[in-house]
Amino acid sequence: MDMRPDPFVPPAPLPRTVPPSRLDIIRIILRNPLELWGEPSYTLPWIKTSFFGQHTLIVNDPGLIKHVLVDNAANYRMSDIRQLVLRPILRDGLLTAEGQVWKRSRKAVAPVFTPRHAKGFAGQMLRQSEDFVRKYENVDAAGHIFDIATDMTDLTFAILAETLFSGEIVSSSGHFADDVNQLLHRMGRIDPMDLLRAPSWVPRLTRIGGQKVLEKFRAIVRDTMDMRLAKMKADRAAAPEDFLTLLLEQAGPDGLTKAEIEDNILTFIGAGHETTARALAWTLYCVANSPHIREAMEREIDAVLATGAEPVEWLDLMPVTRAAFEEALRLYPPAPSINRAAIADDLWTNAKGEKIEIPADITVLIMPWTLHRHELYWEKPRAYMPERFLPENRGSIGRFQFLPFGAGPRVCIGATFALQEAVIALAVMMHRFRFDQTESTNPWPVQKLTTQPQNGLPMRVSPRTISRKA
Template sequence: MSAIAQPFLAPAPRPQARPLSTPAFVWTAMRNPLAIWGERAYREPVLRDDWLRVPTVVVNDPAAIRHCLVDNAANYAMQPLRQRILRPMLRDGLLTAEGELWRRSRRAIAPVFTPRNVAGLAPVMAARSAAFAERLAAEADAAPRDVANEMTLLTYDILQATLFTDAIAGEPVAFARAMDSFLHRMGRVDPLDLLDAPAFLPRLGRLLGHRSTRYFRRLIAETAARRRALLAHDPDGAPQDLLTLLLRADGLTPDEIEDNIITFIGAGHETTARALGWTLYLLACAPAERDKVERELDERLPSLPDPRDWADALPRTRAALEEAMRLYPPAPSLNRMAIEADTVAGLEVPAGASLLVMPWLVHRHEALWERPGHFMPDRFLPENRARLDRFQYIPFGVGPRVCIGASFAIQEGVIALASLMRELRFDYVGARAPHPVQKITVQPRDGLPMRVGRCRVSR
């Protein structure tokens, strides 16, 4: 009798056995914020501590998360530390804007992400994913490639084809290199940010990242200028995509329009790229789960010519993607500041306190998940999904600021994963397990070196 395959334990930083000293905390947070957490953070529903003289409350309990981010969301503003890190990159884009500006931006963008419009983008997603898979197939069994980087190229191509109708200026490989530098330099926690130093003191990482920032700003300005010229020349012939909606939006300045474009080009493709890369890695390390996904694709894809049906008709493929986003949430932290005092799960939250809802912690919490560190996609099959609390799985956030592109990302992720795995097999060949680090998204520190080969059977 063959042994039953054991679930794969996904690599992650080891929880701290004891509280970090202030210097160790600053050093660890600068290198990898995922590594600051101690064992209590993965076991207790709420915690309070004073970090660098700031009262900080960490919320893991689903009911408490609902209270803070839904029922009493108006009491929790964007955390200043989060804004100090993101605003130099995104300025007044949707992720960093607040108040009336955020509401105007959200209203302007919302029509792109209606269910009907998102479904209409599925054929383009499938065509671009199939073309990408064909390119990889033509080079199959060649030298290992960094699949993390490959997924950046794929999701960039899908995003610029769907939301910008192939209008983004620039070349994809140059874009991928600039994006890597952008996130590496600009997305890191700087010690001066942790210490609440004055803004006029230079942050070394951001100074080094100015070249990539200038590249993106130049790219966006050129893209917007081209579309404005098209709208002036042929207003009825311009694509009705995100770019056109932003340029026609009432109440947004040219700078705010460019900030939202760079937000979607950057964050909009990076999160899905990370989800796809981690999914392929986890399936490579869990052959029994990979076999289940491949069988599903063999059996069902031939009768699913319309990719709009794939997200619902391929439950195992979708479950693998969602489980990967549980273990490696693309956005690992939701950071807020209490405007007025509050009580959360019996714990007093003073005005001005930092409130942290960490998908990284919630998704790996011992009270919420069986074997929380293991890759077990069955959790997300339809018959099991109903058992999950709405607020224990939050890869796209919750409440008024929930990710506007969540349905777009799920549809894109399932279509891309199915297109790649129906023809190709990905095997991890790194000398050691990848080390997840937080640089806005959860990234593999040294990439995901994988050998890409054709499947053993023709699909």
């Protein structure tokens, strides 16, 4: 008899059973694109459809995903809607650049994010996490309520600022998380003009309020660049050997333009921590509703910390903690859609000999949101079950079945960085504190570039009484 408790099923939109009208599609996309998808998106390997006259192929089949993102990636460019949303914010940053501009940027930043180099950040991640949890030190046994969505944004920003910028981001704002939320709320949404493929110069009324926040971010980037350049000019040896210095040294006719450097810095400040922050918040929420998983994590964390193991080793030494985070990435992928468009006609044949024609200019939607909850590929797809990702089980998960960091040439360059950061942060927090839901904890996932809890994520933080020892 299986004595395990029933797994927690966290909140998410149910698959639609009736196709929405054109007007409904506009309303849903403006409100929350995650609510758009119907049963076929969660049960079929691919679907051909049409949105506002634009033919679209929705892809869930791992083999076809591999074909689009890896085997024939050169035939697929960024889709128009994706670029209409993101380019006004990031311009020629790594997430939005294409062609030679993307190749230059990728080559410039790659050395910082090799697995060996990323592991060198572990000590800084640990120190920033320990500094951050001091905000919880004065809570009594009854606990205190914090907005964990905001807290995780603050924590991951602190880690990013220290690891990539040596703490030298010029920002006078004490409300960085609020600024990020405003930027994503105002600028990170699809506008009706995007659906109509209107040129970028046509005003997007939904984004007017975000321009001020965007200019604030760009001013921070420019001030940060100027301060570091002045330091490098005064005494190059005194300048930190970090991501910022590396990028600035790429300036020149054979490297990056000043505008491209600014765009990449903004990309990493604005988006480099946001994805991890959202996944951390969802992890703490799901774990709070899965007591047996939380207890297993606490035992593991306490045991590893008791050995004095260096933080660079924690990712390998804490498989339960990593699995808990990866399962949250599955259910709430920070990047819920990967958008491409075919450049030329293409053809793919599956293992059964079925041929899928992919005409030029068709939009190809690879949806981690639906792929990660797909009935063909996951047992109890809506349930929070971290055991899927334990070492003895993860071999059954196909490479193109789980795409929290994408795949192919444009795979997320910071994947190792993010996984290590998440495990270290969770270990520091859960070693000393417990995070529980409250009567007001009722998160609803919404897509605003990232998958985030609508109206925040209030949780009760209380000190742990550590009585368990390995």
